[in-house]
Amino acid sequence: MAEKHIGKQTVVLNNPPSIKATASIVGPKEGKGDLKRDFDYILPDELWGEDSWEKAESKLVRETFSKLLQNAGISNDKIDYILAGDLLNQCIAANYGLRDTNVPFFGLYGACSTMAESMSLGSMLVGGGFADNVVCLTSSHFCSAEKQFRFPLELGNQRTPTSQWTVTGSGAVLLSAEGTGPYIKHITTGKINDLGVTDINNMGAAMAPAAADTILTHFADTGLVPEYYDLIVTGDLGKVGKQLCLDILKMNGLNIEAMYNDCGVMIYKLEEQDAHAGGSGCGCSATVFAGHIYKEIMKGNLKRVLFIATGALMSPISLQQKESIPGIAHAVSIHRSID
Known part of the structure; x- marks a missing residue:
């Protein structure tokens, strides 16, 4: 079992x-x-x-x-x-x-x-x-x-x-296996979500449903509430996908707006740097977590973080074959101390 x-x-x-x-x-x-x-x-x-x-x-x-x-x-x-x-x-x-x-x-x-x-x-x-x-x-x-x-x-x-x-x-x-934290306590593995988005220039829309699904599942599985976390952060939905994720969650009765952010929004000065909807790529959530979020946890500014990296599971070949863009999101909960 x-x-x-x-x-x-x-x-x-x-x-x-x-x-x-x-x-x-x-x-x-x-x-x-x-x-x-x-x-x-x-x-x-x-x-x-x-x-x-x-x-x-x-x-x-x-x-x-x-x-x-x-x-x-x-x-x-x-x-x-x-x-x-x-x-x-x-x-x-x-x-x-x-x-x-x-x-x-x-x-x-x-x-x-x-x-x-x-x-x-x-x-x-x-x-x-x-x-x-x-x-x-x-x-x-x-x-x-x-x-x-x-x-x-x-x-x-x-x-x-x-x-x-x-x-x-x-x-x-x-x-x-040894150390004084922070610790990874929960893992919520995502499912493939595909709502038929085909625009390669709108990754946020393709990934947002997967992010929302994993977040909803995490709270349903654990029985926790959003206020349990100091920060709930998605990987790289960017400005467009971040708002879509919030909207989907609210339609399903979950409001995380007070503690929610997205690595793709955080990493650039969007208007000043002309980054359009924000950051993406494997390096987006990786560098924001390993650089900024980890340091904030170690400083004691964040005690519990739900980190959800998001991905668009497409390739140049799938797009040439007119396929839609499936999304995936995996979540890990990180705690400054074991509680």
Whole structure:
């Protein structure tokens, strides 16, 4: 019997893993936003000394992993598993960025939900006694993502008001069986939601139903109320998706507006930086959590956080075949202390 499973989609961890350290590296645009002081390093330019954007993203992954080990004061031979993924075909940013680590590796693809997916699975590995130390890591790069999913940058296409800016950045978390917190207590695994959105320039609309579904399920499974959390934060719905998520939740009798925010809204100065509807990409929720939110928890400004990373499960091929865009969202609850 799955004794740690509660409700429909939620797991409660009786031996919750501790987030022992984080690391975050972002691009120049992200380094000009309101959260710039919370990142470990800001790139001088998008290529960062490499001869392609894809190689620059792999370097992002490699250096973020190295920075995480440095922040945690641990060597890579103490890491039992790395769980990592990105947006590029076959997760090449993670594969090439981590190929020299000599650490057992799980490659993940949850689109922009990959950070919460990796933290969910990593928490189960540690909480279940299968590992002592697990690294969860994701990345994205504006230039490599645009090249793969949309248009060549050289075309200079006009962006629609609902479009989001793929974050250039990588975030990493070290989960450990030992530590003084913060701790991951609950995991609510999302279901694929598809309401027929087909506009590649409106990711917020595609992902918002999945985010709302996971949030509703989390509270139904746990019996908690929104006021239990100091912050409920989605991954990268952006300005449009954030409002849609709120509207869907209110239609279902749940109002989280007082404690709700979105990483895609937080990472940029939307009007000043011309980021349109906000940030997206695997690196969006990863860097905002590993940089800003984790630091706020450690300062004592946040005691309980519900972190929900959201993803659009499409590809260039699916769009060429006129498919709609399914969404997914995974949630983890993070507590400053075990209560």
